[in-house]
Amino acid sequence: xxxxxxxxGPFNVPEGATVAFNCTYSNSASxxxxxxxxxxxxxxxxxxxxxxSGNEDGRFTAQLNRASQYISLLIRDSKLSDSATYLCVVNxxxxxxxxxxxxxxxxxxxxxxx
Amino acid sequence: xxxxxxxPKYLFRKEGQNVTLSCEQNLNHDAMYWYRQxxxxxxxxxxxxxxxxxxxxxxIAEGYSVSREKKESFPLTVTSAQKNPTAFYLCASGISxxxxxxxxxxxxxxxx
Numbered sequence: 001x002x003x004x005x006x007x008x009g010p011f012n013v014p015e016g017a018t019v020a021f022n023c024t025y026s027n028s029a030s031x032x033x034x035x036x037x038x039x040x041x042x043x044x045x046x047x048x049x050x051x052x053s054g055n056e057d058g059r060f061t062a063q064l065n066r067a068s069q070y071i072s073l074l075i076r077d078s079k080l081s082d083s084a085t086y087l088c089v090v091n092x093x094x095x096x097x098x099x100x101x102x103x104x105x106x107x108x109x110x111x112x113x114x
Numbered sequence: 115x116x117x118x119x120x121x122p123k124y125l126f127r128k129e130g131q132n133v134t135l136s137c138e139q140n141l142n143h144d145a146m147y148w149y150r151q152x153x154x155x156x157x158x159x160x161x162x163x164x165x166x167x168x169x170x171x172x173x174i175a176e177g178y179s180v181s182r183e184k185k186e187s188f189p190l191t192v193t194s195a196q197k198n199p200t201a202f203y204l205c206a207s208g209i210s211x212x213x214x215x216x217x218x219x220x221x222x223x224x225x226x
Contacts, residue, residue: 031212032212032213032214034214041202042219042220043204043217043218043219043220044157044204044217045217046214046215046216049214087156087157091211091212100210100211100212100213101159101162101172101211102147102159102215104149104156104157105156106155106156107156
């Protein structure tokens, strides 16, 4: 089982639609969670951190379910500019050391069309 | 402006040559990282450094080397031992290895 697994998509939705992405992780001791977005041929950029209680930033809502080991990202009222690859990222303790290590999912491709 | 810089943006090298990619940050971050991304694939960790004068191998360290002599700088050398060096190389930094990471713009390396 992959450490972090995402549905690669692609998700193809019209403007204004609501779209949700899920991500599962294998290490129950994972400590922190993030969503990044990556535009074509660009670097990943932090979209939002994911907190246990769930958090919202404008049209974006992130949820964490520790019992089921999954993270979700909901995008409401999709815009053309939301078209990108969305990366689920999980931080684990690296091999029993005091170091953390971010593990990136493969990414989910979203295309928003007019 | 605070941020992470990588240079050059595009780099071409002949097979068998070593090449060093630059990564500098002025965010006062302790942790720095190097990733590689191949077309249509996710990020794979090459090396990371928790603090100055310390670094650890990531998942695909073979054929690469790094140094961390200064907090601001974490250069990556792609050696001739790396079998498939053509890729998009991304450097990142963070307050610590448990915090979110911020990425530089990347270097596209093509080995001819």
